[in-house]
Amino acid sequence: MERGTGVWLTQTLDDLTRALGDGTRRAIYLWAREQHDVTASSVAAHFNLHPNVARHHLDRLVEAGYLAVVSQGARHQVGRPSKRYRAEGSRAPFEGLESQVELLAALVGGLLAEVPADRAARIAYEVGRAHGAALASTAVSESASGVMRAVATALRRSGFAAEADGTETIRQHGCPFGLLTEHYPALCATERGILDGLLDGLGDGTLDARPIRGTAGSCEVRMMAPPHRASRGTVTADGERAQTA
Incomplete structure (x- = not known):
């Protein structure tokens, strides 16, 4: 592998790790992909997080290009408009690899x-x-x-x-x-x-x-139900679990 390619690959994997290496953030991203769109409040409720923590994860995913802000909420509402986030369909985490x-x-x-x-x-x-x-x-x-x-x-x-x-x-x-x-x-x-x-x-x-x-x-x-399940920890050459009497 050429040095330039190696550096690029390392940087790509580093970027991917920063964006999705956190287990909670990765789960939020996967869940967001299954929804039409999400808000900090809906993420906070689903994952039992403080809204500010949920908002931080969502904004990091936006920065990395995995989510996009599709709405800022109604202009006439009181307080901060509620951002709505949607998964970027064109985003491919391993594009180019x-x-x-x-x-x-x-x-x-x-x-x-x-x-x-x-x-x-x-x-x-x-x-x-x-x-x-x-x-x-x-x-x-x-x-x-x-x-x-x-x-x-x-x-x-x-x-x-x-x-x-x-x-x-x-x-x-x-x-x-x-x-x-x-x-x-x-x-x-x-x-x-x-x-x-x-x-x-x-x-x-x-x-x-x-x-x-x-x-x-x-x-x-x-x-x-597992009453007659095979013994865990024993597998055959074709990847199947070995059966026990």
Whole structure:
């Protein structure tokens, strides 16, 4: 990689980290993308924040280009006009990194080809589990539906296009590993690890999660009661959890 490209990439990642590295700000951004528009008051109420703190996060997201101010409120109202914020549809956090991503994918593929499949799956699982445990430290769940929302949010923050459908299924319309999983299924153990780490961290024993593999563009996670679940921490070479009697 040329030095100029390396400096640019480092600066891009630094900018991204400053804007979205804070967990609360990242959650606000993801929530704002799901709404038509938001205000400091609606964000404060949804995330249990002081309005000034919510306004600070929103203004930082505007400065970084992730949100835009679409309205200042009615001119005739008393006091400060209420800003309304909307996610910028054209904003792409990783715009310009396509070639780096392709290079990284080629590197990962080359490394995986040199590692036994069962070892690759184990490494992927442990990395995912540590990541899931870290996500659980900021998640809140007081019910089965809360667990569903926490799992869907954690998957989205990990690069999966996950959406809870209101039942026991979380549908995924995109995978951060893309087509690599078709050639190296051991990578799917990363998702298995994220789910186990998250559920263990939440301390909720009422639900377990089972990934249902489809294609790189369509997978599911089924939430179910855990009486006969497989042992966590054991995965097979194709990224599935090993079954126990």
